Amino acid sequence: MSFEELVTRWDNFLSKLKDRFHEVLNQAEEPLNEVINNLQYDNIIIHNIKTGLHNQTVMQLMEKAEQGWDKMDSEMMKFGKIFWGQKSDQHRKLDDFREWLNTEFFKFEIDIYAKAARKILDNVKKHIDESKLHRCTQCGAELPINVYSFVALNMKCESCGSVNTYQPDDRIRALEYYVINNLAEEYAMDAKIKAKYDNNAQKEYYTMYYTYLMENVPDKKDFYKRDMDERVNNPFFSNVSF
Numbered sequence: 001m002s003f004e005e006l007v008t009r010w011d012n013f014l015s016k017l018k019d020r021f022h023e024v025l026n027q028a029e030e031p032l033n034e035v036i037n038n039l040q041y042d043n044i045i046i047h048n049i050k051t052g053l054h055n056q057t058v059m060q061l062m063e064k065a066e067q068g069w070d071k072m073d074s075e076m077m078k079f080g081k082i083f084w085g086q087k088s089d090q091h092r093k094l095d096d097f098r099e100w101l102n103t104e105f106f107k108f109e110i111d112i113y114a115k116a117a118r119k120i121l122d123n124v125k126k127h128i129d130e131s132k133l134h135r136c137t138q139c140g141a142e143l144p145i146n147v148y149s150f151v152a153l154n155m156k157c158e159s160c161g162s163v164n165t166y167q168p169d170d171r172i173r174a175l176e177y178y179v180i181n182n183l184a185e186e187y188a189m190d191a192k193i194k195a196k197y198d199n200n201a202q203k204e205y206y207t208m209y210y211t212y213l214m215e216n217v218p219d220k221k222d223f224y225k226r227d228m229d230e231r232v233n234n235p236f237f238s239n240v241s242f
């Protein structure tokens, strides 16, 4: 086998691992959609499925790729003097593959959590009587509460003057964590991927992520604003981890 043939074999091997990645996720698609359709108000089952699929794809395929590299490495030795650059060119393909795996799985993960979020939001909307939630307990006048208020509020009724305590329903509280947060991640996904290689994109990611939260959770706008400013201005946040 010539060195070129060896390189082709290595390329084909990595390309087959990529095919395998898509194969596993394609097979999971139908049962996963079924699970999402049956979600109620949380996405805990999605975490378990995600962990399993991460094992079957990122973990197992990376292990195979590393074993493949060991073989590639010893095959290259048979050519005797191989320039360092040639070896590191081949090793870079392994690093690129790892990068590719992590990014592709990250996109997949964001996508399933966003799908789950839309389903949960749909369920909450169907089961919550918005008008009933936001009326004065004394006189029935409408109170100026956002449909998705996530914090408890004391509010004086403008019609009768009595003070109402608004406590968000558990399902509404859960929306912030299971729905809005995941939709914000989806909204800012491209910036987060870019941020792996580009520190400026990291600020873009935080800005997009928190802007989405501020727009969709107006009650906590100040809270998110502080969080955002802290992250955007913090010099220690030099890397976004996946």
Ligand SMILES: [Zn+2]
Binding pocket: 136, 137, 138, 139, 140, 141, 157, 158, 159, 160, 161, 162
């Ligand atoms: Zn009233």
